[in-house]
Amino acid sequence: MIARTPEPPYYAVIFTSTRTEGDHGYAAMSDRMIELAEKQPGFLGVEHAREDLGITVSYWKDLESINNWKHHAEHSIARQKGRQEWYKDYKVRISRVERDYEFKKS
């Protein structure tokens, strides 16, 4: 569940959104986009949770990988549909992970 990312530095795309009412094909497309993202060069992992607010953090090797994914044809169609139908609003933040640490209960 928690993404197993390599040693920093790497990049995190923090995608925060609020949804419109109803599904309108969102769940299927969301699953498909994760399946597709996982196949992209430079993809390192993804984490997602939604309550009122949805947060998806995807991790990438570098900015080039992020840019390639942004302009992937099928993803571009999904992004357009997102603006037309699925999202009330969203914010995308591109960030460079400089340090990380973790805890696991023994």
Add this chain to the structure above:
Amino acid sequence: MIARTPEPPYYAVIFTSTRTEGDHGYAAMSDRMIELAEKQPGFLGVEHAREDLGITVSYWKDLESINNWKHHAEHSIARQKGRQEWYKDYKVRISRVERDYEFKKS
């Protein structure tokens, strides 16, 4: 709901976690920590969602603000209790937001 952060650069602390069973005072402490974080110098905003996985992203002006918050006395006690009781595992990623953009349905 989506944090209103200033123009980049700023910092994002991505805190991803899985919980143990039961509340054990977690919800009250979580609310208290957000209330307290909001009062810290350099705090810019916070976003949270939990399903199986919990994701909390807090935004900060600089690394010094993040470090001060990490070592805040009351937060340190909460962090210790988190490791003892509330979390099965967690990962903290400190990242520098370099670029952001947003969408709002008109």
